[in-house]
Amino acid sequence: MIEEISLVLGAAKSLLGLAKETKDLLPDSKSKEEIERAIAKAEKDLAIAESSTAQELGFDLCKCTFPPQIMLYDNSSGNNVCPRCHNTTMAKPRIYID
Numbered sequence: 001m002i003e004e005i006s007l008v009l010g011a012a013k014s015l016l017g018l019a020k021e022t023k024d025l026l027p028d029s030k031s032k033e034e035i036e037r038a039i040a041k042a043e044k045d046l047a048i049a050e051s052s053t054a055q056e057l058g059f060d061l062c063k064c065t066f067p068p069q070i071m072l073y074d075n076s077s078g079n080n081v082c083p084r085c086h087n088t089t090m091a092k093p094r095i096y097i098d
């Protein structure tokens with residue numbers, strides 16, 4: 001189920017990218033401002049959903065921003081690192097099941 005959610009989030013992100021590019025082609029108007037606000041809200045909602053999904057997948061989250069940043073594993077240090085503020089947490093031991 002979580003894989004399907006990740007796919008949907010990826011598709012939504014792609015569509016948002018297209019919406020932003022298309023919006024830039026519009027002349028300045030009240031409608032364009034409304035579209036910009038809707039895109040900004042959708043981006044924030046998507047980032048929240050993405051963070052929640054990452055947390056479900058076992059990623060640590062850094063609270064330096066809202067929505068939170070998804071911390072990624074750094075092979076060289078063995079820690080999880082925030083891509084924004086570079087805060088680190090100790091990575092949890094991995095469990096391998098045969």
Ligand SMILES: [Zn+2]
Nearest residue numbers: 062064082085
């Ligand atoms: Zn951070």
